[in-house]
Amino acid sequence: MIAPTMEINPEIIEQKMGVVFGALGGLVTSSMIHVGNELGLYRAMAGKGPITAAQLAADTELIERFVSEWLAQQAASGILESRGGGLFELSPESTLVFADESNPASQIALFHYLPAMQELFTSSKLAFGTGLGKTYDAFGEDVARAMDASFGAWNRTALVAEALPKLPGLIEKLSAGAKVADVGCGAGAGPIAVAQAFPNADVHGYDNSVFALKLAEENKSKAGIANVTVHDSDNDPLPTTPTFDFVMTLDCLHDMPRPDLCSAAIRQAIKPDGVWSSLTSTEKGRWRRTSRTRWRAFSTALPSLSVFSRRRPQRMR
Numbered sequence: 001m002i003a004p005t006m007e008i009n010p011e012i013i014e015q016k017m018g019v020v021f022g023a024l025g026g027l028v029t030s031s032m033i034h035v036g037n038e039l040g041l042y043r044a045m046a047g048k049g050p051i052t053a054a055q056l057a058a059d060t061e062l063i064e065r066f067v068s069e070w071l072a073q074q075a076a077s078g079i080l081e082s083r084g085g086g087l088f089e090l091s092p093e094s095t096l097v098f099a100d101e102s103n104p105a106s107q108i109a110l111f112h113y114l115p116a117m118q119e120l121f122t123s124s125k126l127a128f129g130t131g132l133g134k135t136y137d138a139f140g141e142d143v144a145r146a147m148d149a150s151f152g153a154w155n156r157t158a159l160v161a162e163a164l165p166k167l168p169g170l171i172e173k174l175s176a177g178a179k180v181a182d183v184g185c186g187a188g189a190g191p192i193a194v195a196q197a198f199p200n201a202d203v204h205g206y207d208n209s210v211f212a213l214k215l216a217e218e219n220k221s222k223a224g225i226a227n228v229t230v231h232d233s234d235n236d237p238l239p240t241t242p243t244f245d246f247v248m249t250l251d252c253l254h255d256m257p258r259p260d261l262c263s264a265a266i267r268q269a270i271k272p273d274g275v276w277s278s279l280t281s282t283e284k285g286r287w288r289r290t291s292r293t294r295w296r297a298f299s300t301a302l303p304s305l306s307v308f309s310r311r312r313p314q315r316m317r
Contacts, residue, residue, distance in 0.1 A: 188216030
């Protein structure tokens with residue numbers, strides 16, 4: 001109940017109502033992106049220029065009425081361009097994001113796993129009271145595939161071409177046959193990219209998701225390479241003696257329940273002159289001044305869910 005002396009600002013009420021409807025709009029739009037991806041609508045529009053609902057429905061063998069409603073919603077969301085006269089276009093820029101899964105800018109593959117992700121988010125409420133959460137594997141293979149869909153394109157296209165050359169002397173080490181570890185390797189996009197670019201390197205990936213490691217083995221087989229080995233870190237952890245010339249933690253350390261223990265293990269496993277490259281989030285120190293953006297709202301939620309994905313209750317100190 002509101003105290004009688006408390007002053008209420010109607011403009012702030014309107015702003016907060018806008019937040020609610022914005023969240024609901026995001027849910028609807030996410031669902032429609034999922035539908036568009038699953039039905040091939042974005043791919044059918046790519047490179048076609050302005051197109052009508054009738055044309056798109058004919059190309060995809062779908063019902064025109066539903067295609068028309070989907071087009072209108074996607075234009076209202078800013079994904080498609082409305083060109084007037086019932087014409088809609090997937091611009092070249094939007095094509096890279098929504099129709100080209102090989103491009104680092106693309107996140108569309110992630111929406112294939114939207115139902116699994118929604119279950120992951122809603123189930124996290126149990127952890128608030130118990131400290132116990134579900135592991136990634138508890139939701140099946142789809143979560144592992146979703147993570148690979150989200151970050152795999154960057155690992156495959158930009159890790160070797162853009163990131164590694166920024167580390168002085170690393171390319172020479174890798175070319176000569178360095179021993180490499182990717183801790184939190186997921187489906188193996190990072191270690192496979194390094195192994196392909198540097199065939200003399202001895203590359204190892206570590207993860208504790210059975211489904212992710214299964215995908216990593218599949219991806220390794222498809223790549224046709226022999227210089228990658230993946231390890232279940234629960235049963236085959238990092239060595240306790242200095243072994244690796246180069247260690248990567250690619251967008252995963254901040255998702256771990258105990259990043260301190262992982263970091264300590266890496267320190268033991270890396271050689272005195274080794275290099276450790278960590279791509280990670282720095283949200284904690286600056287969330288207050290960036291939290292109003294859509295990306296920050298999304299990215300700050302993910303580490304929280306990961307912290308809840310644990311087998312035993314733990315308290316944060």
